[in-house]
Amino acid sequence: MSSRQILPTNVRPRHYALALTPDLDTFTFSGQVTIDIGVLEQTSTFVLNALELDVHSAKFYSTTGKTEQTYIASNVDLDTAKQTLTLTFPVPVPAGATGQLVIAFTGTINDQMCGFYRSSYTGSDGTKRYMGATQFAATDARRAFPCWDEPAIKATFDVALNVPRHMTTLSNMNVVSESEVKGESARKLVTFATTPAMSTYLLAFVVGELDYVEASSSGAKNGTPILCRVYTPPGQSEEGEFALDIATRTLEYFAGIFGQPYPLPKMDLIALPDFSMGAMENWGLVTFRTTALLWDKTSSSVNAKLRVAGVVAHELAHQWFGNLVTMAWWSDLWLNEGFATWVGWLAVDHLFPEWTIWNQFVADTVYSGLALDALRSSHPIEVRVDDATEIMQIFDAISYSKGGSVLRMLSDYLGIDVFLAGIRRYLKRHSYANASTDDLWHALSEESGLDVSTFMAAWTRQIGYPVLTVTSVDKAAFTVRQNRFLSSGDVSDAEDANLWWVPLALATESGQAANTADQTAALTARQGQFATPPHAVFFKLNHRQSGVYRVQYPKEHLDRLAQAIRAGQMVEVADRISVLSDAAALAVSGAGSTANVLSLLTSFENETEYLVWSEVNDHLTSIASLWFEQPEAERAALDAIAIRLFATQVQRLGWDPREDEGFLAAQLRTLAIQCAGMSGHKSVIEEARARFTKFITGNQAALHPDVRSPAFRIVVKYGGAEEFDAVLKQYRETKTADQKIAALSALAQTQDAALLDRLLNLSLSEEDVRPQDTIHLYRAVADNTMACRILWRFMQEKYDQLAGRYKAMPPMLGAAVKCACVRFSTRKDADEIEAFFAARDHRLVERAVQQSVERVRSNAAWLERAKDEVSAWLREHAASAPTSTGAAV
């Protein structure tokens, strides 16, 4: 096992003055960094981080007491593997010396979306233009300048950029001066105010032609209004208005709940045409991919609006949690990401209570965490990571989703007021410094009077989570046992040794159980007995899926819950979702029956809530996708279930929005049209075609932005080259970020192998599909069961090319690998995937490969178990199902 690659602690930086001169014609830059350092132990070598830089000189101007001395590095050694720069001086520098280390260097403005990189856009004259931007998280500041590139080594920064005169230049802080560069009238020197003490991964700058919209926050909680701007490529600034509104309001909300003002004088948010992550929380200069920041009120969809609100709130939460107080090392990445995930939703809930965002949190965040953590190849929330490659691979559903879910469970248990008071204590104590998970538990313990770490340690240090099995329910009491949950269902004794603290959170038809003792009841041992809520028609555990676990009920009890759902007695949306989700997860693991899941799915016919329908669709889709190489008649029968369920919703909601309907109804319309149409509902397909024809011939109103994505998918799936080319034209011509991705994803639904080949080849042509968007395309191809094998073959043929392209972006490469493998359901496929990667260097995507192989084996086991019972169920229920494509709307 490798050891953690950290820098020696004999030298410490306090302040950086960074001066860079980028050249956007040659994509190179020259720079000089002057670092104020202190030497703690006598040494003749300084070791810092650098990668893909040419270092031309390094001098240390030292002062020890009254002695001044200049040390000139006699040897400059760049170690590409360790990503370090070692400066060796001819004589040792004594302990106690302070002074300035001055390093001159040059580098490349790369096309890898990390470090200092270039991003292209189309100018108003139609020509291709470039801007320069940075992405330093997690470990890529070292690609832009030599530095001590670890989160715990905080320093202050002065940034000065020598840039073309006509370009806008941004950094974390406000501009303090702009002056002409001597002898170069076409350039200017822009200097920025000194930052507070911060980690290197949060530094940022951007140079380019940009437009913006601006507004100030109210200042109600910050004391003074904060100037916020949303920057966009030229001509798109209006699309920044929605994000701007979210930003100004959220900055005040967070200043209130975090108990301290936003610490910088301004907040810029910028949409970059090329961006590897969703967004990056650089202090005072948050960078986004366009789909996460831009929202056009005339042509963007309702789902895009939710995404923008969610991502902006998440990034602004980091301004305190992550930027002001930073994890000490990447093994605590979850502290940043889990917290920003949870509190980002808290802010969206505050801004848009009618969106009922916590139900969305359950459906998206909780279940994506539980899905990944049901694999052996998952990892604990607090995870050992040694080097850059390992660090990038944990930006995943465990750090974000399970982390956020665990914090929600704790805040529900302690109460939101106590929880936030503990957070304020933690932020105050560690401001401008670093902290660990234990520091957070400590602050929450002080606030709550409970020893938080005793019951939370298991959640962050152990891999996995429990399934609670409810047994022997009678009027007085019921028994609950906990065991580790694995989706493969084959938990060994050793894997089952761990126990968790599990809050039961009983719910009945009257909402949460009246007896408060039951509300705070928690299972802490392997097994426990608890009081049955008196006079309840039904009870379920894990009210609103607040806890990070699954529940298995006896068959009669589950039937009672299904009956309560049908009778409208289970009022909480998240409770209905959790009954279904748990039953489905247990069917996969073999602890429950897939046929029973199908019965349960059909009991949602009277449902009206979008998120429950979304959950119904998820499980129906995963069964249909497991069946992708099963008999045609059975697949048609599964489609018929989807048609029957969703046709009613299409009929109820229609194709055009109504003035008085809410956000969730609009989301449900999008979902219902897609599900009914993609399952083969004739009249929905016809309506999609008719509206699409009007739309592409100039009648924009024929397809409301919310239904463009489903309509595009439907016409491509049931059309040929003509429809494919028409949607491709939409993809190329639309300027709206979310609709561009919608069109690209729709293309992937073609059933024509030749068109698929064409599309997959387009995915490698940067002129057609930006490398940042390729993953959207693969994800959409993975949704098309007909294309699964074609995608996997393509991935094998092109893997080396993709690995080269994404070598600096392991999460993207990992996501591509997962897309290509995830649908398979035979052991032979699992073996083939394993053998393919075993034969080549796959360190960049090691976790993704392990997780994919495990998922395929788990699918195989599920299919073997479910095959006969599902076939029988489908035969039995075929009589009551409508003919596959005939249901009328």
Ligand SMILES: [Zn+2]
């Ligand atoms: Zn984040």
